Amino acid sequence: MIDVNSISSGTYMSILYRLFFVRWWWILLLPVALCLALIAVDTRFAFVALIVAMAMVILSFPLLYYFALTQESRWSILEKTVTITDEGLQLDFTNEKMRQHIILWREIASSTALNHCLVLRLKKNRYTFLAIPLDAFSGEDDLRQFVVTIRERIN
Numbered sequence: 001m002i003d004v005n006s007i008s009s010g011t012y013m014s015i016l017y018r019l020f021f022v023r024w025w026w027i028l029l030l031p032v033a034l035c036l037a038l039i040a041v042d043t044r045f046a047f048v049a050l051i052v053a054m055a056m057v058i059l060s061f062p063l064l065y066y067f068a069l070t071q072e073s074r075w076s077i078l079e080k081t082v083t084i085t086d087e088g089l090q091l092d093f094t095n096e097k098m099r100q101h102i103i104l105w106r107e108i109a110s111s112t113a114l115n116h117c118l119v120l121r122l123k124k125n126r127y128t129f130l131a132i133p134l135d136a137f138s139g140e141d142d143l144r145q146f147v148v149t150i151r152e153r154i155n
Helices: 009-040 045-068 071-077 140-154
Strands: 002-004 080-084 088-093 101-104 108-114 117-122 129-133
Touching (some): 009 045, 009 071, 009 117, 108 140, 117 140
């Protein structure tokens, strides 16, 4: 059983940004690269490239907030206790409005470490995950045992 302090919403968004931009960076830079290539034709395309770059960044915010406003995002932000069971990870929230929830082993896709958190990516959506701060573990051995257990169960 691990008592997990909540992560901040900023940390959650930072992880979400990282997962999103690692996958989609080339689509966001493609229009800018096209405009930069057209500078050889007319130098005014430099201004167009700057405007397109700002527009791509601004347009990415609503998309990211769409992924951040899922029910699963609350799992990372609220304080909870995580217990390993035979079925999966049992989340017991300290908030009275949240109920107990179990993340089944088959719902976990992978685990990685990002932003001082252990990130368990869920299969429900590419950008759905459970972030557990590394300081929630009592020591490095506890963290290692947890990761080994997770990887054994999901493989």
